[in-house]
Amino acid sequence: MDWEPRYRRFQECQRYVAWSDYDAQRVRSLATIVDPSLQALVDDFYAEIERHVHTSRIISGGQQQMSRLKEALLCWLRDLFTGSYDRDYLRRRYEVGRQHVQMGLDQTYTILAMARLRSGLLADVSVRVAKTIGRRLLQFERRLRGLLFLSNRERLASVLLDLARQSGVATNDGISLQIRLSHHDLANIIGCSRETVSVEMAKLRSDGLIDSGRQRIVLTQPRRLEKLVSRNGI
Ligand code: HEM
Numbered sequence: 001m002d003w004e005p006r007y008r009r010f011q012e013c014q015r016y017v018a019w020s021d022y023d024a025q026r027v028r029s030l031a032t033i034v035d036p037s038l039q040a041l042v043d044d045f046y047a048e049i050e051r052h053v054h055t056s057r058i059i060s061g062g063q064q065q066m067s068r069l070k071e072a073l074l075c076w077l078r079d080l081f082t083g084s085y086d087r088d089y090l091r092r093r094y095e096v097g098r099q100h101v102q103m104g105l106d107q108t109y110t111i112l113a114m115a116r117l118r119s120g121l122l123a124d125v126s127v128r129v130a131k132t133i134g135r136r137l138l139q140f141e142r143r144l145r146g147l148l149f150l151s152n153r154e155r156l157a158s159v160l161l162d163l164a165r166q167s168g169v170a171t172n173d174g175i176s177l178q179i180r181l182s183h184h185d186l187a188n189i190i191g192c193s194r195e196t197v198s199v200e201m202a203k204l205r206s207d208g209l210i211d212s213g214r215q216r217i218v219l220t221q222p223r224r225l226e227k228l229v230s231r232n233g234i
Contacts, residue, residue: 003087010090028083030125033132035078037124042073045117055109077117147191150229153200155190157225160210164219173211174220182215 046066049055059065079092100110139162146155160177168175181189183197190197204210209225211218219225 003091006094007087007090010085014085024083024085027081030129031078031081031083033128034081034121034125037128038074038077041077041117041120041124042070044120045073045113046070048116049109049113052109054106055113058103058105152190152192152196153203154229155192156186156197156200157204157209158229159186159189160217160219161222161225161229163217164222168219171218174218175222177217177219180215181217 046059046069049059059069061068076096079089082089097110101107142158146158150158163177163179163181164175167178169178170176183201184194186201187194187197201210201212204225205212209219209221209228211220
């Protein structure tokens, strides 16, 4: 099959809705945000199909076919969020569409199913994006207040606690940070010199609050670190 005319038509459709590389990038950036809700969308999609005679009678293969279909739709949705819409993508989409035409599915239901999927995605994306922005704003505000009101030692403690929340793993010795950061990196984050970070890290170590060495940091007393920061209401 000659795919070029189809691909040109696909590009023309993209131009019709002013689709750009920037849009593709934005869709890609949503992939991890929406992924946790995709399974629920898939379940809802097929639950609705089962509620209508014209659609439910097409799925005659029982539970086994249903599980296969759900798996296929989940892949289809993940493919949508890769942000890559090249010829191969078009070919994959085209094949799925062709199967539906061949099985004699009334196109009305494909359009309805797509509309249901789209509104489910939009509702979910807006809630999740709002939550993500809210979380980032809070984090930003806390950092800003930290920069204004905390000492270097307290700012350092606050950043170490943030990192522990994001990438800490509980061990027998305390919370081990999975992200490797040099004193130089930490200095850039809290806005002071590398020397200051080295001095403050040594103090936190000698007070027994952390254990560290060669970009490895363990928060041995996270509670005491929290107290150090919360004294200032940050
Ligand atoms: C947005 C609309 C839809 C999307 C994105 C979609 C997606 C898919 C995908 C990805 C496959 C698997 C294709 C393959 O593995 O080659 C598939 C197959 C299928 N779909 Fe859909 N679908 C849609 C609408 C519907 C509707 C409304 C029905 C109504 C019953 C339906 C029934 C089926 C059936 C019977 C198969 C074949 C299953 C099999 O091979 O056992 N689809 N669909």
